[in-house]
Amino acid sequence: MDDHSPTFSRRNFLITSAAAATAIGARPELALAGDSSTAPISEAGQSTARVTLNVNGQKHTLELDTRTTLLDALREHLHLTGTKKGCDHGQCGACTVLVEGRRINSCLTLAVMHQADKVTTIEGLGNPGQMHPLQAAFVKHDGYQCGYCTPGQICSAVGMLDEVQRGVPSHVSADLVARPLLSVDELRERMSGNICRCGAYSNIVEAITEVAGGAA
Numbered sequence: 001m002d003d004h005s006p007t008f009s010r011r012n013f014l015i016t017s018a019a020a021a022t023a024i025g026a027r028p029e030l031a032l033a034g035d036s037s038t039a040p041i042s043e044a045g046q047s048t049a050r051v052t053l054n055v056n057g058q059k060h061t062l063e064l065d066t067r068t069t070l071l072d073a074l075r076e077h078l079h080l081t082g083t084k085k086g087c088d089h090g091q092c093g094a095c096t097v098l099v100e101g102r103r104i105n106s107c108l109t110l111a112v113m114h115q116a117d118k119v120t121t122i123e124g125l126g127n128p129g130q131m132h133p134l135q136a137a138f139v140k141h142d143g144y145q146c147g148y149c150t151p152g153q154i155c156s157a158v159g160m161l162d163e164v165q166r167g168v169p170s171h172v173s174a175d176l177v178a179r180p181l182l183s184v185d186e187l188r189e190r191m192s193g194n195i196c197r198c199g200a201y202s203n204i205v206e207a208i209t210e211v212a213g214g215a216a
């Protein structure tokens, strides 16, 4: 468009742009106007959404900032603090939970992505009076020191054993088609996303191996 056009000069363009920017600054929802798929924006300028999570067999409906991770929803909103926050960047595995039976890093996924999904945390696996076999094995084999990584290790091990049952190969599986055997190498590879700063690895391997029915 010609800047010198009598009907739309550069000056008019800048005035119009400035007015629009001012309006959006005062009311950020205008920036999203016309996109009916966007979530409502609160007075604080946050985009919020209502999400129903099915955690450990109980449904919880939460009004969340859409940027809330599943980890923060569990810990900060549902007060299920068994799931730990380590790195918050998908590198340590402390936040591992099961979603629809699959292990995931809950710090790397948004709560709003799990509407109605079945989420299982360490609290849902067992309790001191009725422990999950892996919880009992970790106690028996002293599979922890400080215990910070332990909920993630156990949830990850539950998901890992299910993967083995389903025949999912790992990076060290020699045969990608045959059902994998849970050797120590396989176990270590499959649990490599769960870091233990205390270095309780050998005892963790023993605990998981016992539950898997093999020999470490």
Ligand code: FES
Residues within 6 Å of the ligand: 084, 085, 086, 087, 088, 089, 090, 091, 092, 093, 094, 095, 096, 105, 106, 107, 108
């Ligand atoms: Fe999620 Fe470290 S806290 S991977």
Ligand code: FES
Residues within 6 Å of the ligand: 143, 144, 145, 146, 147, 148, 149, 150, 195, 196, 197, 198, 199, 200
């Ligand atoms: Fe301390 Fe694993 S037991 S980090």
